[in-house]
Amino acid sequence: MLGVERGKAGVHLPAAVSFATCLCSLLLALHVAAFPLKASDTPNDGGGSITLEWTAPQPVAKEWILVRRERGGTFAPVTTIEGTVHSFRDGAVQTGVAYEYQLVAQPTDPQLDSEVSAPTRAVAAWFDRTKVNVLVVAAIFFFLLFFYIRQAESGVRWSFRKIPGLAAIEEAIGRATEMGRGILYVPGVQEIDDIQTIASMILLTKVSRMAAKYETNLLVPTNSPGVYTVAEEVVKSAYGDVGRSDAYRSDQVRYITSEQFAYVAAVNGIMLRERPAANFLLGAFFAESLLLAETGHSVGAIQIAGTANVHQMPFFVVACDYTLIGEEYYAASALLSNDARLLGSLKASDTVKIFLITVIVVGSLLLTFGQSWLTGFFSTQ
Amino acid sequence: MNAILAGLRALDRRWIFLAVGLLVIAPLVFGFHIAPVVPSHRAKGFYDAIERLPEGSTVLVAGDYDPGTRAENYPMHLAAARQLMRRNIKIIGVELYPAGVPLADDVLRIVGAEYGKKIGVDYVNLGYKVGNELVMSSMGSSIPKTFPVDSRGIPVSQIPVMKGIENFQQIDMIVSISAGYPGTKEWVQQVVSRFHVPMVAGVTAVSAPEYYPYLQAGQLQGLLGGMAGAAEYEVLVGKPALATRGMDAQSLAHVFIAFMILLGNVAFLGQRKPAKG
Amino acid sequence: MHLSSDIGVWIGAFLTLGIFSFLYKDNPVYKFCEHLFVGVSAGYYVVLTMISSVYPNMIQPLFTNFTHDRNFLLVIPLLLGIMLFSRFFPRGDWLSRWPIAFILGVYPALRITGFAQGDLVEQVHGTILPLWVPGDTGTTINNWLLVGGLITTLILFFFSKEHKGALGGSARVGIYFLMISFGASYGYTVMARVSLLIGRVMFLLDDWLGLLRF
């Protein structure tokens, strides 16, 4: 009797068919051994999502219709799911509202339906636990960074290894002096706010001081007004530092043009005309690395290059006498600058590398013996 | 012998330029065929990842390149759109290179017409947004807020394919066609691990080696490198086009450049003392 | 062979050849093309930026739908945007530092978390590999090379100690790995540049001259 009444009420609903299906399954759920449907809040998200998991016994339905209701409400279909699937994330729920779910077999077979899940609410999380590894690694690094910067500021100096590229710079300037020819310094093609250009300005300080001391002609063609201004200042004060302000000429540092290939053509022109004995290509380089290194090589100059742009390193390595590669380039400028922030950062990077190497070795050994918890910790998925 | 070497050393490089030009033009004009294209397992990974998506999924196709690398990226973009549309997968296009918008529009229009797909219903191009990786991260908060209108200026609320798309939770996969910065690297950093979205990438050859660590770590499901990668993928999709046509010229030029390295080292043998370092 | 009748293709071909003329030597035609290129691309960028970003993301919601959602908050970027241009006035320069300061907060934060997750944590995770894979010697060797290659490369860029003894030996091995990776990059760069040339030759031969029979 009760069933008939419910059936009548169902006729008025727009989704009569799905309602009837739900109804049958609800009634039959009491009689046949349906499988459990586990609903839980999707973890680590901003709410609005519930995750469903199930293991359906064989044989499984061809398809399921997933139905959902607020507690006490009526079931409405959410989506259709293939029979082979074992989980679903419902991302269209309201945070804080309790929902119940059920899987209804298609074509209709109440024996294959799931149980109705326990009421579940979507919750908004305050911390995404899948990112705890990022937090840990960043925290360790930043702690070391500020610790070492602090130490460096209070006057502590660590011993760092010699960087052969720096010795090579001195050697090249010496050679140019012996030969009585000039040196050319190209500070890359990025603006002055680029960290590679800033590092280049630090190296330029050293080069221009030595050039001033040995009275060797130094040329610095630049491709941006900003770099020009800073480079001019650097060279001028370097000449002053070694007491040779009189030897500084205003045309030593030049602004050529901001157009990439026009700049390259002009610098190549300088190389062919002036035939410098040493070329320094230090800074951020892009496609022009190849053209500059080739021309420099063909005029027989000693070439010392340095860049952090990975794509360009091969061209420098094959055509130059010495290349400061990536971190080595930054390290060289940090050591020359004697700046506490840069030295502290260098030291902190080194320390973190030891930590990472240890993690990799220990993790790999553990994994070899079947222990995967360390790998698991570093997984972000 | 010495005279020949001396002559080589004095060679005007414009002769080399001429040789390169002829080696590229000849196979294109005469259309001879050196060897068939055999797909690598990385290209298969790209293809299979898209094949595994169920019909009706929604894929974000990021066309982060401009005409500067059109020869490498455009064929991949075209082939990826073909595979997606053939499988009735919805496409949402975005471009973080301003000059990439017309290329993405072309791809969607051409392939859409081939498969009878309708703009707005089966695909949409949200166009360009300034801000590089910031745009990617912002899409994680809200795609409709980051892209309130598509490339035609139509509000996304009026575009059927955008219905229900809030953020990356509704995106089943990202296909990144990338020329450099911003591109595949930034999508990996800002989106893949953070929002747990699978991704495949088609990239320029210059940047391809950088992405192998991402591929091995599982952050990328497949990788196409340069025009050769595009040609392999075209073969897999079953529609050899632009990239496949270029492969003979590509082969010849590679052999020539390898030969130039050898010849150069012979010609300049003993010319300069080995330097330190 | 049938020549293109499209004036746009002819101009495109002229510009293509004009830029290729740089191969012979730097010349006025090339210079003309290069400057035209800089002008047109800057114009293109600014139009796209305004129409596709500034207008729909700020101006439109702010001026047509002020009270909807939280659109009124867009007054903040509007003010910051206006402040940027204060540098054109001699005494307003300091104001233009505010919007720059805002950008300088947001971008590094994105980069820190992006690099930490994608390039540190994930890469360490990807390098934790079993050093003995039963029945698969190939994978075992490759895993050793991946782990060893990464460690020696990291040691190569380790500056706190002189590279002597075992450390020096490891750094030496690191250099070999690095050189192989540079060789690979070299090969791939060659590939990229040749492909772009092929693209241009196809344009000239096909779109312009109509010489290709595909």
Add this chain to the structure above:
Amino acid sequence: MKREVPILITLVSGLFCLIAFFVPHPFVHDLYGDVQNWAIVVVGCTYVLGVANLLRINVRQAQRREGDWFYKIVLIAGLLVTMAVGFSEGNHYSDVTSRFQWIYRTFYSPMTSTMFALLAFFIASAAFRAFRIRSPEALLLAIAAFILMLGRVPLGNAIHPFIPNAADWLMEVPQNAAKRGILIGAALGVMATGIRVILGLEKTYGGTGEGGA
């Protein structure tokens, strides 16, 4: 005031974005979305500023009849015409038939593609004139380059399938390990610089962008 406010803005916006990375709760996340949208708009304005600067510098040079002043006029004309056409067409810029698209397809597209195509010639000439194998390291580099150049094109496979297999192995194992080392080092550098900028320890000259290819 003039010094402190910018430092404070950087600090607050930077720390907020760092924290928001870890917090999915809508309370933080919605504001995070707003902040990012504001930043998109402000970056857009910096582009406009950049073009205004470009225009100013070139107009000045053209006025003074400095060196290449004729070319500066070409640049200015290209810039102004493109802008005028673009803004007059508004949202129709993406129509294939628009004049803005015609400028794009006729001028922008061929020129930018050809710029990088030039490099194919230079790379061949540099291979001949400036690729010196004079150490074991350089030899290793050359061998890897050879295997890759042959292995990545169909010709390599036609010679022997061993070549593409060797190329794949080189890419996936040794080069992968070294690239990962570079990646990790670079990540530490970016993180160190980033936190120094946020905390106001870095000397900066302003600006946001990175370079292209």
